[in-house]
Amino acid sequence: MDDSNCQWPTCKQNIFINYFTMEISSHIHDVLYFQSKKKEFKPQEFLNAIVNIIKTNCSGCEMIFTLFTTALNSYKSGRCLKPFPPSFLQNGVEDISNLRKLCETIPSLQEFKNRPEIYSYEILELFYWLFIEKAFPLLEEVPFETIPLNSDISKGFRPDYVFKIHHCMKNDLSFKKRAGKKGIISAFHGSHVDNFFSILKFGLQQHFSTEKETIFGKGIYLSSELSISAHFSPYGQTWKKCSIGSSHSIIAICDIINDVDKVKCKDSKHKGRSINENSTGEIPEKYFIVTDNEMVQLRYLMVYKKKKLGKSCFFSNIYWMSLVLYFLMLLFIGSRGISWIKMISFIFGDFVTT
Template sequence: MELGEEDILKYEDTLENLTVLTKESKETEIVPPVTDKLKKIQQYIYRNRSGADLTICILIAALKSYRTDKCLRPFPPMFIKNNEKNFQQLKNVCDIIPTIKEILSKNANISEEVVDLLYWLLVEKNFPLLKPCNLTEIPLKTKNKNLEPQYVFEVCYPKSADEAFKNRIGKKQVLHAYHGSAMDNFYSILKVGLQQHFSVGREVLFGNGVYLSSEISVCTQYAPFGKTWRNSSLGYKHSIITICEIINDIGKVKCKDAQNKNRSHNDQSYGEIPEKYFVVTDSDMLRVKYLMVYSCKNKKSVKSFITKHLFYIILIVYFFMLVVIGFFRDPNWSRVFRWLK
């Protein structure tokens, strides 16, 4: 059904929605054709190029994980049939996602499966908006220049989620702290938030909960580099350390507190929580606000150069070896060698 200007009642282009509603029905979900989906994908990427790039990287990092079934939740619904998740089909589609530049081109030739996946990931209300920002805008300053990230993104949540968190804050103070995690965890972290189970079985020294620190160096060991999207303009491997907002609830946020000594003890803790550490026992008391992204680029460019010019490199090395062998076999070289002695 074609929609004229008179039929269009409302066009919502927000963090929460990107749909067309008509006078005929506000409740019926309208599935736009591929060309319309592609245009909306291009509009989204045009407004937030690097944010879209990182979002795709985070999805693919979860897909490449050996724990992919746990990390990739929610799973893209278009790859579920008869309640079975088709991981191989999703991998095949992700392998053919073109570069951001190619997606934005006027004559973009993109498969329908790729369009459906990107539309679900970027346009529909399935992922927070990752907005690029400057290092100077974040609330915590990195004293060590070696730990400064290449990119910083603000996590912008849908209006309803943002208001719910602000309501939980009420009159309480908001603290800021770092949290490091493996790259393959961030798809779930940004979808459902930091959860206590991320710490279970690994960091139980101070009891169960989400572990954070006011020192970035503490978190680096928990944020290893992971392979992401090979066509990313941000690099081929990434590591992310987050800056989180913590609602300063005395009963649910455990830390060193001069005014409340019992606050530094958590259930099943083996000792007192040290300074610069936070253990949050209720996931509703915190959210990820900034992503500090570290990237690797050089290895990819060197490897691709060698792969692309391998034949010529072999010829050059072979020619150089012939020159060296011929030089040392020359009788004149023997005279020079005796003279040097």
């Protein structure tokens, strides 16, 4: 191929896309194969299946586990940790305490895949449930340039990591069938990081909206403006052994079926579309309120890593700065030949009487 006829960034992007496409295709094939073979697995084959999945898509598996542990350790775990691992259900009661204890013993996935045989069957069973049995949707780390709306994202809002969401074929086909010729709108959705495990597994659900989020009526709130969604996505503590940090903010990019009746927004062609049931007023520009869960599907997760703020020169040397200031004060007193009382009066003025 003649390199002179090809722009380097475009070629590089295509190479990335081809590489990741091949990798995730292999991963999906492996997941489907292992799902069909679980009952036939011997212990070593069971272990090999889990290790193979993690090696094939380590970053995707790590992010799923990070979302899982974040939901598990949330004060809202009863609501956020859905679905719940069946092996930790005791007579229908969720054994949160023992599940947390087990997860505290789980190493980083890099460490696990190097010596998987030393870890308990409970850990293997949890990994199998997360990465194979309940794997869909799958996560695949992809370059930022491959996502829709990337041209609308300013440098200040550019994510540190992007994960493409792969739904099972049945769900994808159903969504495309519902969309028909109505068209698709891409928009952002922000939420607390501990909500994203259930969001990933069940999709966005309007009944999860809280009262403070329903000023424009009930529904799933999305926006074409990233800064609006970012307001609803504060940083939260995640898995402390995650290789990409332990405090994150997540914003989803979603596909919305452009249904006039079920997706409320400003629309010059349909004036009544900007009024939602129980809304306090017209829906503003750049907002979408989806009143039917089936009209929206997650496509990407944009992950932001919380940056550590560096200490200023003053605060990192505060002890020595204090000594210098104290020395200068003594020097000033000595040179002026004034008493302590006069010095205090000089500093505080009218607040001190001599």
